[in-house]
Amino acid sequence: MDATITLIVNGKEKTVITDPRRPLLDVLREDLHLTGAKYGCGEGRCGACTVLMDGRRALSCDTPVAKADKKKITTIEGLADGDCLHPVQQAFLDEGAIQCGYCTPGMILTAVALLKDNPQPSDEQIVEWMNGNICRCNGYPKILKAIRRAAAQISEVKKL
Amino acid sequence: MIDDTLTKEMLASKCFEPNEELSSKIKLSRRTFVQMLGTGLLITVTQGVSLGQRVRSRSRQSITVAARLHINQDGTITVMTGKVEEGQGPRAQLTQAAAEELRVRVDQIRLVMADTDLVPDDGITAGSRTTPYTVPAVRRGAATARELLARLAAKQWKADISALNVHNGTITNWTTKQTITYADLAKSSDIAEAFKQTIPSDVTLTPVNQWEALGTSVPRPNSRDIVTGAHRYPSDIVRPNMLYGRILRPPSYGARLESIDLSEAEAMKDVVVVRDEQFVGCAAPSSFRAAQALKAVAKTASWKTISHPSSKDIFSYLKEHARKGGRSRPRTRGSVDKGLADASKVLSETYEVAYIQHTPMEPRAAVAEWKDGKLTVWVGVDWPQRAQRDLARTFQISTEQVRAVVPDMGGGFGGKHSAEAAEEAARLAKAAGRPVAVHWTRAEEFTWAYFRPAAVIECKGGLDAKGSLIAWDFTNINAGGAAIDTPYNIANTRILSARSNSPLRQGPYRCLAATANNFARESFMDELAKAAGADPLAFRLAHLDNPRIRTVLETVARHFDWPARRNKVTPELGVGLACGTEKNSVVAACVEVGIDRRKGEIKVHQVCEAFECGPIQNPANLLSQVQGCIIMGLGGALREEMQFENGKILNASFASYLVPRFKDVPKIDVHLINKTDMPSAGGGETPIIAIAPAIANAVFAATGIRIRSMPIRSALLKRL
Numbered sequence: 090m091d092a093t094i095t096l097i098v099n100g101k102e103k104t105v106i107t108d109p110r111r112p113l114l115d116v117l118r119e120d121l122h123l124t125g126a127k128y129g130c131g132e133g134r135c136g137a138c139t140v141l142m143d144g145r146r147a148l149s150c151d152t153p154v155a156k157a158d159k160k161k162i163t164t165i166e167g168l169a170d171g172d173c174l175h176p177v178q179q180a181f182l183d184e185g186a187i188q189c190g191y192c193t194p195g196m197i198l199t200a201v202a203l204l205k206d207n208p209q210p211s212d213e214q215i216v217e218w219m220n221g222n223i224c225r226c227n228g229y230p231k232i233l234k235a236i237r238r239a240a241a242q243i244s245e246v247k248k249l
Numbered sequence: 250m251i252d253d254t255l256t257k258e259m260l261a262s263k264c265f266e267p268n269e270e271l272s273s274k275i276k277l278s279r280r281t282f283v284q285m286l287g288t289g290l291l292i293t294v295t296q297g298v299s300l301g302q303r304v305r306s307r308s309r310q311s312i313t314v315a316a317r318l319h320i321n322q323d324g325t326i327t328v329m330t331g332k333v334e335e336g337q338g339p340r341a342q343l344t345q346a347a348a349e350e351l352r353v354r355v356d357q358i359r360l361v362m363a364d365t366d367l368v369p370d371d372g373i374t375a376g377s378r379t380t381p382y383t384v385p386a387v388r389r390g391a392a393t394a395r396e397l398l399a400r401l402a403a404k405q406w407k408a409d410i411s412a413l414n415v416h417n418g419t420i421t422n423w424t425t426k427q428t429i430t431y432a433d434l435a436k437s438s439d440i441a442e443a444f445k446q447t448i449p450s451d452v453t454l455t456p457v458n459q460w461e462a463l464g465t466s467v468p469r470p471n472s473r474d475i476v477t478g479a480h481r482y483p484s485d486i487v488r489p490n491m492l493y494g495r496i497l498r499p500p501s502y503g504a505r506l507e508s509i510d511l512s513e514a515e516a517m518k519d520v521v522v523v524r525d526e527q528f529v530g531c532a533a534p535s536s537f538r539a540a541q542a543l544k545a546v547a548k549t550a551s552w553k554t555i556s557h558p559s560s561k562d563i564f565s566y567l568k569e570h571a572r573k574g575g576r577s578r579p580r581t582r583g584s585v586d587k588g589l590a591d592a593s594k595v596l597s598e599t600y601e602v603a604y605i606q607h608t609p610m611e612p613r614a615a616v617a618e619w620k621d622g623k624l625t626v627w628v629g630v631d632w633p634q635r636a637q638r639d640l641a642r643t644f645q646i647s648t649e650q651v652r653a654v655v656p657d658m659g660g661g662f663g664g665k666h667s668a669e670a671a672e673e674a675a676r677l678a679k680a681a682g683r684p685v686a687v688h689w690t691r692a693e694e695f696t697w698a699y700f701r702p703a704a705v706i707e708c709k710g711g712l713d714a715k716g717s718l719i720a721w722d723f724t725n726i727n728a729g730g731a732a733i734d735t736p737y738n739i740a741n742t743r744i745l746s747a748r749s750n751s752p753l754r755q756g757p758y759r760c761l762a763a764t765a766n767n768f769a770r771e772s773f774m775d776e777l778a779k780a781a782g783a784d785p786l787a788f789r790l791a792h793l794d795n796p797r798i799r800t801v802l803e804t805v806a807r808h809f810d811w812p813a814r815r816n817k818v819t820p821e822l823g824v825g826l827a828c829g830t831e832k833n834s835v836v837a838a839c840v841e842v843g844i845d846r847r848k849g850e851i852k853v854h855q856v857c858e859a860f861e862c863g864p865i866q867n868p869a870n871l872l873s874q875v876q877g878c879i880i881m882g883l884g885g886a887l888r889e890e891m892q893f894e895n896g897k898i899l900n901a902s903f904a905s906y907l908v909p910r911f912k913d914v915p916k917i918d919v920h921l922i923n924k925t926d927m928p929s930a931g932g933g934e935t936p937i938i939a940i941a942p943a944i945a946n947a948v949f950a951a952t953g954i955r956i957r958s959m960p961i962r963s964a965l966l967k968r969l
Contacts, residue, residue, distance in 0.1 A: 111537045120491065121534050123479025124485035127659070129610050130691040133905040137610055165478035176475040185468050185869050188877060190267025191482060191610040192476035201722030218913045223903065225610045225660050226336045228873055228879035229914045 094158045098120050098123065099167025104189075108153035113147070114138045115150030116154045116166060116206075125165035125194045129217050129223065141193035146202040165194035168201065178202050180239035181232075188226030196222050200236045208238075266911065281715040288300035312369045314397065316445040317390030318347065319692035324418060324432035325357050328391070332383050333363040334469075334629055334657040335609075335665070337933040338870035339379045341467045345867065346384045348462040349455055350391035353418040353431070364653035365637045365648075373632035375663060375757060377832040380866065383930065389452040396452075396507045397443045400430050404439075429677035440717035441736035449758025455866045457925045466869030471657065481631035481760070482659050491616065493536040494677040495543040495688065497529035498697060501896030503555040510549035514542040516531035521681040522546065530965035532677045532685045552850045558752045564601045564705050567691035570707075570750035579724075581735070582731060585709075588720025588741030592711025594718075594780050601958040602704040603890035604753050608908060611659025612694035617674035623650045628671040630656035631934060636668035643672055644679070662881070663757035664698055700891055701758030702751060704728030706769035711741075716781030718792055725766055728752055732938065733764035735770060737792040751893065759881065760896050760934040761822045763831040764941060768959055771827035771942030776955065777792035785826060785946065788812055795830065797924070801837040803921055804827045805859040808841035815950070820844070823951025827942035833930035834862035836937035838879075840915075841946040851948060853883060853915045858939065861922035862930040868921065874938040882940030884909045 092109040095102060098121060105120050112131075117123045117140070126149050129137030133151035140149045141163035169177045174182070177200050187193055196219070203210060203218045210218070215236050224232060261629065319327040326349040332339040340360055344941030348355045361367055373385045394819045397417055402411040402420040412424045417829050418431045435644055457464070474480035499506070506527050512523045514531055521532040531542035558566045578612035615628035624644065630636045633653040641648045653671070664791075670687045678685040689697070704727050721735055721742040729747035746762075758764075786806050792800055803878055806812075821844050828837035838858040842851055856879050865871055888907045893897040898907045941959055948965060951954050958964040 107535075110536060111535065115535060117538055118298065118485075123478075123485060124481065124487070127611070128484065128688065130903045132691075132902060132904065135610070149590070165476075168475055174473075174476065181476050182472055184470070185466070185472075185873065187469060187475050187608065188338075188474050188873055189658065189660040190469075190472070190480065191336075193475050194478050197476060204750045216914075223610065223908060223910060225608055225662070225881075226873075227877040227884075227909055228882060229909075229911055230876045230917060231873060233911070233914075 090245070092155060094100065096157055097159070097161045099163060099187070100153045103153070107154060108209070109153060111154050112150050113152040113162070116151035117149060117162070123164045123166050126243070127191055127194065129195075134221070134223075135190050136194070136195045136199055139198045139222070141198055143203060144205060146199050163174045163198070165198060168197065175201065177187050177204065177239040177244045179183075180235040180242065183240060184231050184235040186231040186235035188228045190224060193223045196224065196232055200239065203236075204240055204243055208245060209240055212237075256844050266419045275364070290347045299607060306620065311447055312390075313445055313447055314390055314394050315367045315441070317387065317448065318394055320394070320398070320431050320435040320440065322432055322435050323429060325359055326351060326353065326431070327359045327361055329361045329365060329636060330386065330387060331367040331368045332657045333374045333378055333633070335374065335631070335659070335661040337874060338469065338867060339374065339383070340471065341451035341469050341659065341870060342379065342384060342867055343387050343467070344470055345462040345467050346387040347391045349460060350388045350417040350955040351418070351431075352396050354400040355462055355470075357418060360470065363633045365633050365651070365653045370634040373666065375614060375666065377934050380862070380929050380931040381833065384866065385454070387499070388454050389450070389505055390448045390454045391447045391736060392454055393446065396429055398434050399439070399445065401437065401439055401443060402432050405429070413420040416709070421525075423928070429658070430944060447650060452654070453627040453860070462866065463866045466865070467867060481656055482611055483616070483627055483656050483676040484611055484686075484688050485615045486627040486656065486686070488618050490618055491684040491686055492532040492677070492681055493539045494674060494685045494687040495532050495536070495539040496673050497543060497547055497550065498693060500552055501554050502585070504552040504556050507551045507553050509546055509551070512845040513545040513549070517542050517545070521677065523677055523680040525676065528676060530673060531678050532681050534560050536688065547666055554896065557893075559617075559894040560603070560890070560892045561894075563604070563703055563752070566752065567703060567727045567749045568705050571747045572749060579743045581743045582739075583741035585722045585741045587718050591713070593714045594712040595709065596771060596773070596776055596780055597709045598776065598957055600704075600706040600708065600772065602706070602765040602768060603959060604700040604724070604755070604892060605758070605885050606695060606698065606700050607662040607664030607758060608694065608906070609660030609662060609664055612685070612689040612691055613665065613670040613698065614688045615619065615668065615670035615674045615715055616684055616686045617671060617678040619675075619682075620679055622646070623652065624675055624677060624925060625652045626653070626668070626753070627656060628668050628672040628883040629661070629665055630655055630671065631661055631666050636671055639668060641674060643674065648872055662759045663761065666757060668891040691903065692901045695906065696898045699754040699756035702755040702762065702765075704762065704765040705754075706765065707716055708769055709772045710777045712781050714775060718777060718784055723770065725762060725769075728765040731761045731766065732829060733766045736798055736830050737774070737789070738794050739774050739792065744959045759878065760831060760937050763829070763935070764885065764936045765940040765959075767827065767829040767831075768941045768945070771829065771939070772955075772957065774947045775825070775942075775946045775949065784812075786813065789828065790801060795835070797835040798830055798837070800922065801835050801861055803825075804810070804922065805837040805839050805857055808859070808918060809857040811839060814841070818950045820951055821846070823947035823949070825943045825946030825948070825950055827939040827946060828931055829935070829938045834860065834932060834935040834936050836860045836939045838943045840940070840943040841950065842944060844948065844951050844969055851887060851944070851962055851965060853944060855885070855916040855918070856940065856943075857918040857920075858936060859920040860932065860936050861924050862935070864925045864928045864929045864934040865921060865923045871921055871932045872893050872919055874933040875921070876917055878934065878936035879919075879940055880909050880914060881915055883913060883915075886941035886944045886959060888960050890960050890963070
């Protein structure tokens with residue numbers, strides 16, 4: 090039986106009538122054509138599908154869309170403020186922390202969720218938090234540098 | 250070079266064998282395609298020219314300047330290449346190559362990659378070939394274009410070409426101070442005529458010491474689209490009215506479908522079900538619905554299964570099925586039998602390497618669309634022209650009726666040479682009369698893609714009374730011949746790559762058999778050093794003439810402080826080193842590992858690696874490649890292995906197949922050596938080959954236990 094689900098995606102209300110068991114990832118990608126969140130494993134073990142749900146990280150491949158009803162969803166497409174990139178996006182560019190880039194949206198959103206709660210994480214805290222996200226190009230060293238850079242930048246902005 | 254034998258074996262599955270005979274029979278068409286690109290750029294590509302290139306003649310390109318690049322009237326330049334971007338940096342590097350020789354900024358270059366309607370065939374993106382072959386091919390095309398443009402300016406000005414200088418896309422006559430831009434010249438009709446010229450093979454290229462674009466850390470040109478989610482990967486492509494497809498897979502390797510009832514799925518609304526002998530697939534408006542339909546047919550399927558060896562017995566199986574003779578005759582030097590007979594000490598050991606998988610972040614994905622008898626596919630694959638030929642043969646249409654487009658894709662590492670998803674999507678799309686996307690699941694990728702070959706490697710070495718290595722007998726069963734020759738100076742050698750009967754579908758992987766061969770060789774060198782009573786570094790240097798390997802080895806030993814740290818080894822803390830060469834690049838690594846005997850845990854604390862691949866074309870990207878190889882190498886060295894039984898993969902998920910994560914990343918020191926007196930070699934593969942043996946050697950230094958099996962961790966656990 091289909092259900093009516095309302096999602097507030099990147100600030101806009103979207104209503105879909107669909108099977109409530111479908112993964113949020115499928116609904117974002119196939120119904121709303123927001124393909125920034127990626128399929129990597131389908132079991133919540135690689136982080137490629139990460140989105141923010143009410144500001145917290147959520148693995149959208151492992152989240153039935155019914156659980157996202159009336160929730161605020163931020164996908165990578167909604168992270169920048171117009172042409173102005175989020176500091177984490179900018180830091181990934183500045184550090185060249187991209188190889189194939191398929192894990193990048195998930196990495197960025199996972200880091201955004203971390204820095205929101207803990208703007209000055211230690212290296213151990215970054216590693217612990219990010220450990221659910223896989224990069225098969227194994228670009229971890231530059232991703233870590235990018236997150237440190239973003240953290241430093243966010244702290245600096247807050248000081249001003 | 251990639252192991253073509255393996256590639257062919259791998260591709261010999263029924264739908265994807267190479268078909269050079271068929272391709273060469275197709276009469277080359279001189280029909281000219283006119284394509285609109287991007288913001289109204291008009292590009293003319295003579296299809297026959299790019300079709301004219303075959304695998305063997307790739308390095309002797311005979312395409313026209315027009316097939317390689319186009320000067321746009323807005324001053325930008327469109328450059329075309331058959332190479333694909335899967336994360337290793339060809340998009341930046343080929344952009345730099347064109348900018349270098351055209352004397353323009355990199356942001357003036359727009360690189361069109363991997364679209365069979367638009368680009369020349371530059372061969373497969375594999376084997377570290379982009380740097381030594383495609384970069385020079387693009388540079389020759391760009392340098393020829395620059396020369397032709399300068400000649401046009403000289404003609405207009407009635408000036409001597411030697412009086413002209415080209416900078417930033419502007420040609421200046423130093424005598425008269427006249428200037429003209431490429432964009433202005435692009436408006437003349439002479440340019441189209443001039444660009445019909447074939448690119449000569451002997452064009453003078455800019456010497457390394459004058460490089461402006463090459464040699465700099467140019468970021469990937471489309472990286473902003475990556476961080477905003479705007480880039481469309483193969484699995485992100487959506488076509489109007491598109492369906493999502495799922496394919497029925499056998500329950501085990503070799504199982505044949507005997508009967509199936511499609512009726513329940515066929516009765517589902519908006520669902521298309523296709524059966525063509527062993528092929529069964531469902532397409533529906535959502536992938537969830539397609540999966541439901543597939544489930545409905547799968548439960549009715551009856552299969553005839555066959556027996557299949559298990560990973561527990563794989564090494565004895567490969568050994569029993571080793572095939573000698575024929576093409577796999579050994580390469581010999583001196584007499585290995587005499588050398589072994591003369592030796593005062595002989596060591597004989599066998600090494601094993603498990604099957605592993607590439608597991609690129611993006612599993613195989615494709616969209617297929619049929620329109621007016623023409624098939625267009627968007628697919629993640631390493632060679633668009635081969636996908637085009639294979640699809641043409643499968644559907645019995647001409648190659649001109651197939652267009653294969655490869656959007657920049659989510660990783661490959663040698664694992665995406667075959668375009669199965671495109672064929673599956675095309676079958677479903679043909680039946681549905683609508684575009685269909687097929688996205689493999691992770692479990693499908695783990696099971697039905699191909700694997701890096703397992704290996705059994707038998708080594709014999711003989712030392713004379715002075716501790717010099719005088720005999721070397723080395724046989725790799727199943728994995729292949731990459732980097733199988735020893736770089737060490739040994740008077741008597743016999744080296745053999747023997748084939749076997751691989752129970753798993755196997756194919757290329759980052760550096761292929763070089764990892765297996767280097768693991769065995771560099772581990773065995775340590776064993777021989779020990780037998781000779783020598784330090785592992787000194788023993789290697791004593792047998793090493795190759796100045797490039799000596800340099801990386803000495804460099805890494807110096808940075809790591811090898812002698813001092815070797816003296817500080819404890820049962821819980823080991824250091825090891827290894828070196829090697831492959832694909833015309835050289836590498837050496839020192840590692841420190843910590844051993845937790847109680848937990849059987851190996852923790853790699855530090856990897857220090859020196860790497861040299863000639864003149865560095867993009868330092869930041871090369872660093873990414875080396876770091877990536879080191880960490881990817883840790884996975885295969887320590888934990889990754891395919892487990893299988895009764896034709897089923899037992900660990901087809903990231904929960905049970907453990908790839909490196911953030912927590913596994915050690916302290917990494919990379920030392921890139923910029924050697925400018927030779928042509929550049931590729932750098933995206935060879936840095937992986939020193940990791941596993943360096944770790945095995947470090948484990949031995951700490952524990953006295955010699956692990957002769959990859960992955961090392963599970964082998965060590967059994968012996969602690």
